[in-house]
Amino acid sequence: MSERILEEIKQTIRQYETIIIHRHSSPDPDALGSQGGLAAILRETYPEKKIYKVGEVVSGLEFLVTMDDISDELYKGALVIVTDTANSPRISDPRYALGDKLIKIDHHPNDEPYGDLIYVNTKASSCSEIIADLWQFFEDEWIMTSEAARLLYAGILGDTGRFLYPSTTSHTLNVAADLRQYNFDAAKLTRELQEMPLKVARLMSVVYDRLEVDQNGAGRVILPHDLLIELGISDSETSQIVSSPGVIDDLLAWGIFVEQAHGGYRVRLRSKAPIVNTIAKEHHGGGHPLASGARAHDITExxxxxxxxxxxxxxFINNEKK
Structure with missing residues (x-):
């Protein structure tokens, strides 16, 4: 860690009476976990401060954390912290720009920097791991709570695929072990993260049925908007099925293309080995080497x-044969 930046972050947090924490739109467990976990730590550490977390309501992840409904006026003179968000267009709630100062904390490649203070660690499995690291770095001052530990553990579980993905390191496991010492039901939390509504399970069956796979293990699924309406599925709920094709042994990398109500497609890319974030960057997106998102204007794209x-x-296959 860069001690100078971290100390500057801590001193900046100390200076502000009002702190508003944002994360990315269409959030996953890591976005909510890092946002909510940081808020819980700061509220316990600085009870005199006003700490808020904002963003759109997320269907299916309400059990993790709820957002605060605040007025524009609260941003005047406030510190804004954005977690787990690679670029400013993805920040949930555009009012982040109304604050006095902005801190970015993230683990995605810093291709599109924003904010007055930036701390990015691309080696971390998740932004939740980074927040836990900050707590341990500031252990003489920051106070962990059981609720913060629950949220950060959930974020780590989400972005590591329950410790399955290559981003899981020995440090990740040590952080998770430290969080598990706090009083929360980890088994229940894991079940909640894994469970899905029947309608999403039915969508998963559609994914397997419509999956195209070529001879080199490249796959895709196109989900028409009419199908989502028929199944009663929201756009955010489609995120729950993105990793499901990964259980197919012949599949190397795949894209889930979700048609939007206003036109165009949300693109979610996943891979077991070939790099896909370079593809995402070429199509209005970005992300991790093996897990990225993008946008497609039409079926041609x-x-x-x-x-x-x-x-x-x-x-990738040709290089493996050499």
Whole structure:
């Protein structure tokens, strides 16, 4: 860790009476876990401060944390902290720009910097791991709570695929072990993260039925908006099925293309080995090497993205044979 930046972050947090914490739109457990976990730690450490967490309501993850409904006026003279968000267009609630100062804390590649203070650690499994690291770095002052530990543990579980993904390191496991010492039901939390509504399970069956896979293990699924309406599925709920094709042994990398009500497609890319974030960056997105998001204006761009997934898988296989 850069001690100078971290000390500057701590001193800046000390200076402000009002702190408003944002995260990215369409949040996953890590976005909510890092946001909520940081808020819980700061509230316990600085009870005299006003700490808020904001963003849109998320269907299916209400059990993790709820957002605060605040007025624009509260941003005047406030410190804004944004967690787990690579670029400013993805920040949930555009009022983040109304604050006096902005701190960015993230684990995605810092390709689009924003904010007055930036701390990015791309080696971390998750932003929740980073928040836990900050707590341990500031252990002489910051106070962990059982609720904060629950949220940070949930975020780590989410972004590591329950410690399955390559981003899981020995340090990740040590952090998770430290959090498990606090009083929360980890088994219940894991079940809650894994459970899904029947309608989402039905969507998963559609994913397997419609999955295209080429000879090199490149896959794609296109989910029309009419299908989501028929199943009663919201756009945010489709995130629950993105990793499901990974259980197929012949699949190397894949894209889930979700048609939007206003047109175009939300693109979610996943991979077991070929790099896919370079593809995402070429199509209005970005993310981690093996897990990224993008946008496609139309079916022609969907086809173009799938062609690049095919090329990435073919190149990976050819390199493996050398």
């Amino acid at each position: 969907v086809d173009a993205i799938y062609t690049k997934i095919k090329a990435a898988c073919a190149e």
